Amino acid sequence: MNQKLNIAICSYRSATFGGGQGIFVFELSKALNHLGHHVDVISGPPYPKLENNIQLIKSPGLDLFSTFNFKERLKIFLGKKNKSSDDWYEFISALFGGFPELKTFGNRAKTLLDESSYDIVIDNQSLSYGMINIQKNLPLIEIIHHPITKDYQYDIQFSKGVIQKISKWRWFSFLKMQKKVSQNLKVISTPSHNSKNDIAKDFGVLEKNISVIPNGIDHASFTPILDIRRVPAQIITTASADVPLKGLDFTLYAVARLKEDFPQLKLVIIGASRPGGHTERLIKRLQIDQNILYRSNLTRHEIAVEYAKSNVAIVSSLYEGFGFPAGEAMSCAIPLIATDVASIPEITQSYAxxxxxxxxxxIELAIRKIFASPETYQLRAEAGRTHIIQNFDWQKIAKLYEDLIYKTIDEFQC
Structure with a gap:
């Protein structure tokens, strides 16, 4: 089979700048479209940025997590006309500390797809009950970047006190649904062999139902910018504020010690700070306020510029299903320090x-080594960019998805 298809990509939220969801949806829809397929994206808010010839079909979620202020959430809810049962569930669940978007998105997506003429549906990790019903009528591929059990594990580990643990338990209550749904899905794709093993173990999914297709890296945007001079003693990392899984604390402790020998040291954090949050308090306690620069809502070119200014990139994650920051840093040919956990060694190989x-x-020792011998590590970084181009090009990745799509359609029709 090599016919051109009508493909729907579902994504419960697709923030352009927050996390990898929006990046993944943009790149996959673009790459499949460039292979000649018609691609629509069905997304809840926040909505993704897409290429002009890819249609965005908005799923009318309440987007309650655009704010954590009760009055503002109430205003959003009361302002919604013709409220559905999903609207009521979304508001009440969020009110009591849950994360209902996954379940309600699946229900809304099923309604949108009931009368559709798509050849296949690709769902980006909602793992909602609606996907089981969609699978009855249409071929479905579920993308699971990694099991969210890992996020839950580290959030509980780093929680302080019973109240915080209860809050985390309530937030991650959707995991029961995700485990049940994943066991009933016929085709799952994940970006690393490590994630495949963890999905099989944590969600109880048969390994034969899981295909491994890595994510791609936009090496045309994340590229060295040779006319930009590196800022002395500047290092860079990507981290969501107060997310234990990203391991930012350990980089901050290293910075606190390094600034004694490198007083001009600057750590650029690609991400937004959370006012009054754990990370902000730790920065103040370590007295490194002057050594930290936050940069958020950047375009890809602007991120590449920050990499070009920096001497070392750090990925201090405790877990990654794939790890876009590692691949993007390597694509920019900047010396990379990364933790040897989960999928990261699959991406970096020997180039970090x-x-x-x-x-x-x-982290401290590795930074000192790179500062002491920049030319040696720069040569390895340049070889790392070649590795990314050869193994993580989105057009090559799209062909792997296309093969899985045709196979899924054939098996559905049998």
Whole structure:
């Protein structure tokens, strides 16, 4: 089979700048479209940025997590006309600390797809009950970047006190649904062999139902910018504020010690700070306010510029299903320090300085080594960019998805 298809990509939220969801949806829809397929994206808010010839079909969620202020959430809810049962569920569940978007998105997506003429549906990790019903009528591929059990594990581990643990338990209550749904899906794709093993173990999914297709890296945007001079002693990392899984604390402890020998040291954090949050308090306690620069809502070119200014990139994650920041740093040919956990070694191979997770001493030592011998590590970084281009090009990745799509359609029709 090599016919051109009508493809629907579902994504419960697709923020352009927050996390990898919006990046993944943009790149996959673009790459499949460039292969000649018609692609629509069905997304809840926040909505993705898409290429002009790809249609966005908005799923009318309430987007309650655009704010954590009760009055503002109430205003959003009361302002919604013709409220559905999903609207009521979404508001009440969020009111009591849950994350209902996954379940309600699946229900709304099923309604949108009931009368559709798509050849196949690709769902980006909602793992909602609606996907089981969609699968009865249409071929379905479920993307699971990694099991969210890992996020839950680390959030509980780093929680302080019973109240915080209860809050985390309530937030991650959707995991029961995700486990049940994943066991009933026929075709699952994940971006790393490590994620495949974890999905099979944590969700109880048969390995034969899981295909491994890596994510691609936009190496045309994430590219070295040779006319930009590197800022002395500037390092860079990507981290969502106060997300334990990203391991930012350990980089901050390393910065606190390094600034004694490198007082001009600057850590650029690609991401937004959370006012009054754990990370902000730690920065103040370590007295490194002057050494930290936050940059958020950047375009890809602007991120590449920040990489070009920096001497070292750090990925201190405790877990990654794939790890876009590692691939993007390598694509920009900047010396990379990364933790040797989960999928990260699959991406970096031998082109990064791999260190143990949760180890600020290892981060400090690796930075000192690169500062002491920049030319040696730059040569490895340039070889790393070649590795990314050869193995993580989106057009090559799209062909792998296309093969899985044709196979899924054939098996559905049998």
């Amino acid at each position: 300085e791999l260190i143990p997770a949760k180890n600020s001493n290892a």
